[in-house]
Amino acid sequence: MFTTRPELTGDHGMVASTHWLASGAGMSVLERGGNAFDAAVAAGFVLQVVEPHLNGPGGEVPILLWSEADARVSVICGQGVAPAAATIEKMTDLGVDIMPGTGLLAATVPGAFGGWLRMLAEHGTWSLRDVLEPAIAYAEHGFPAVNGIVNTIGVVAEMLAAEWPTSAELWLPGGGVPAIGARLRNPALAQTYGRVLAHAEAASSDRDGQIQAALDAWYRGFVAEEIARFCAQTSWRDTSGEVHGGLLTLDDLGAWSATVEEPSTLDYHGYTVCKTGPWGQGPVFLQQLALLRGFDLSAMDPADYVHTVVECSKLAFADREAFYGDPDFVDVPLKALLSEEYARSRVALVGESASAELRPGRPDGREPVLPAVRRDLVADASRGMSDAPMPDGVGEPTLQSDGQVRGDTCHLDVADRFGNMVSATPSGGWLQSSPVIPSLGFCLGTRGQMFRLEEDLPAALRPRSRPRTTLSPSFALRDGKPWLAFGTPGGDQQDQWSLQLFLSVVHRGLGLQEAIDAPAFHSVHFPSSFYPRTAQPGAMVVEERIGDDVVAELRRRGHEVTVDGPWTLGRLSAVARDADFPGDGFLRGAANPRGAQGYAVGR
Known part of the structure; x- marks a missing residue:
């Protein structure tokens, strides 16, 4: 490749x-x-x-x-x-x-x-x-x-x-x-x-x-x-x-x-993935993995693969909206959210067609608590987000649809x-x-x-509390040994693009640079973490290199697909060490060509 x-x-x-x-x-x-x-x-x-x-x-x-x-x-x-x-x-x-x-x-x-x-x-x-x-x-x-x-x-x-x-x-x-x-x-x-x-x-x-x-x-x-x-x-x-x-x-x-702090962790096909606590969105990566354990990703064709990953992302991010917050102030049911039993109940919601609903679950029987819907901040997916208010200089998407940076990481x-x-x-x-x-x-x-300005929400403003940040570095162990450090800028997309790198290496056998270069995609279905918190139900964005046939199939399944430029989504980087390092193995490194700025160096 x-x-x-x-x-x-x-x-x-x-x-x-x-x-x-x-x-x-x-x-x-x-x-x-x-x-x-x-x-x-x-x-x-x-x-x-x-x-x-x-x-x-x-x-x-x-x-x-x-x-x-x-x-x-x-x-x-x-x-x-x-x-x-x-x-x-x-x-x-x-x-x-x-x-x-x-x-x-x-x-x-x-x-x-x-x-x-x-x-x-x-x-x-x-x-x-x-x-x-x-x-x-x-x-x-x-x-x-x-x-x-x-x-x-x-x-x-x-x-x-x-x-x-x-x-x-x-x-x-x-x-x-x-x-x-x-x-x-x-x-x-x-x-x-x-x-x-x-x-x-x-x-x-x-x-x-x-x-x-x-x-x-x-x-x-x-x-x-x-x-x-x-x-x-x-x-x-x-x-x-x-x-x-x-x-x-x-x-x-x-x-x-x-x-x-101790990391939040989940075991997946012989790997242990480590993320921050629920004061950040990091556990949403783990929730996606917990859901994806219920599918044979290696056997899927490209459109089915993208559909399945996106639908699982929607479910995980809906739980983020309903339950994540600073655990010093909020009782976040993280153990239940990451449990096999809960994942099985949620996987049943993934159908052949795209969902346009925000569907948090009920871990341990808890009722989800969602912010009030601001209809003026919900964009019509068929029109895209251009009509939603987005003042200059705010937000943390890695790149806009026109390829321009607006605020980043x-x-x-x-x-x-x-x-x-x-x-x-x-x-x-x-x-x-x-x-x-x-x-x-x-x-x-x-x-x-x-922070949300609504009482009793997990992510509500509280004095001396941490905001539920999107910043989400990633680390993975292989057979209990340190293997992969990776991540990307991109706000709400961080734990979607990083997930794609991980899945590409684990299920498709790609190398780090191959996984970074592969066509990227993400959902914009759920409310943005950034002012003014717009949402675009049922919508997703793909790089055009993903292929016309894949786009057509996704649209047939009900996804509102925006096709972006060929090299616009994500700015992943990663380093890895072979399982037997420091013995006879090697260190590896890769960085993103998108934006013509990221770089990996090493020897």
């Missing part, structure tokens, strides 16, 4: 990410003796600089990792929480009935810094200076403006100039949209990270002491003070159409820290020669999220737009 690039094979290390500069930075760490955790942290900070339209220091990061020393998979939750003052009553008083997709009101505690440093402290070997220097260098000396940055700035340029002058000063140099390939700089961000580093090194000569001092500077020191001041003293227009300030305070920032995977592996999906704090804090060189994220 032809692939757009070779699947990399070696035994020293592999790094795959959504930007070649981050992959190169990570590989340089492995070449100089660092481990997978050092490399991932360095690459993660570089992504904040070189993909500012996809993530930033004000965002968040969930991480799945295998530590060879600990011989287990762990989850690091770098997802910040809502402010203590963020209540449904508060939003009602402000006249807000849907959490805004931009501005300060939807800001949560920036968790990425804490997440990366928690991993560095507990599993890394390099110093804070070592992992920060590549990002500082790119921020200070410049990086190339890729198509996605330029397209995103172009979409929001008028709004930045009119409403967010601090952002316009940074992202509209000379008053205009930068050219593709132009050198962009962010000296204020370089100074922020340089100041954090100087504070850390002045506070301690010890590596662990420096990491802790950096966390103090970020969450209790000058960074936190600037964030709190900006939220309290400035107000900006957001997607509600009104002007709002922020709710984050010094207490909110100082009370938060990244946590380490990053992903990176790392494997080293010592047996360690990392899968991470940093996001949030996009340049189009909220106004730049000029003294810091970055903006806050808007992950709070995931």
Whole structure:
């Protein structure tokens, strides 16, 4: 099978990410003796600089990792929480009935810094200076403006100039949209990270002491003070159409820290797939697998295969809508949702024709609790989503139907020669999220737009709770041994595109690069996680390479099919290690050609 690039094979290390500069930075760490955790942290900070339209220091990061020393998979939750003052009553008083997709009101505690440093402290070997220097260098000396940055700035340029002058000063140099390939700089961000580093090194000569001092500077020191001041003293227009300030305070920032958790898991045909808890959508991947165990996917023709996967996705995502939320605040019936008995009851709903209903189940006999239907936010599938309101600069689809990025995410995977592996999906704090804090060189994220403003919903807004994020790194064991770290940007599509990679390798025998290059598809049947939460019942999107005959059969079965460009859906990357590594086996790596930006490096 032809692939757009070779699947990399070696035994020293592999790094795959959504930007070649981050992959190169990570590989340089492995070449100089660092481990997978050092490399991932360095690459993660570089992504904040070189993909500012996809993530930033004000965002968040969930991480799945295998530590060879600990011989287990762990989850690091770098997802910040809502402010203590963020209540449904508060939003009602402000006249807000849907959490805004931009501005300060939807800001949560920036968790990425804490997440990366928690991993560095507990599993890394390099110093804070070592992992920060590549990002500082790119921020200070410049990086190339890729198509996605330029397209995103172009979409929001008028709004930045009119409403967010601090952002316009940074992202509209000379008053205009930068050219593709132009050198962009962010000296204020370089100074922020340089100041954090100087504070850390002045506070301690010890590596662990420096990491802790950096966390103090970020969450209790000058960074936190600037964030709190900006939220309290400035107000900006957001997607509600009104002007709002922020709710984050010094207490909110100082009370938060990244946590380490056990993964959610499911066994499937000799593999154990690991995901985050239900504070993220990760378990929906596992629910899809639990349903698909009831089918012989290997024997299906392409149209039947796509139909079956999509119909199972609809059922799993319906349960996400009804039951997922922060388990620190909500009793999520995850064990029941992943049980064989429940899966058997749900598989019976998969018929020969496409369903146009949102059909959550009743795990353990529980009644599903769904948000009220906003008819103005339900699109007619025959017309597509073009008529639904979607303000510029919001949302997290990886690519629009016209091929343009509107708001997105990053992903990176790392494997080293010592047996360690990392899968991470940093996001949030996009340049189009909220106004730049000029003294810091970055903006806050808007992950709070995931919260629902309806009492008693699992994903309802609650003070100091985590939003039900879409960020969903993936990890899989084979026969109990670490095998595959993988993932993709793409909001609600992440656990559909990642699932397709996994199924292609397991059932079709494809290599990593072959699976990434294969034609992709996804459902848009269920409500979007992003403002303004539109839904398109019965609809799905496919890459045109899937074939006219497959499209015709899907339409005959009742699917409302939108045919997108040949290379538009998903930006998967993956690294793997053979089951006997580190013995006679090899490491493998692959990345996505879509968007002409992702890259894998290794040897």
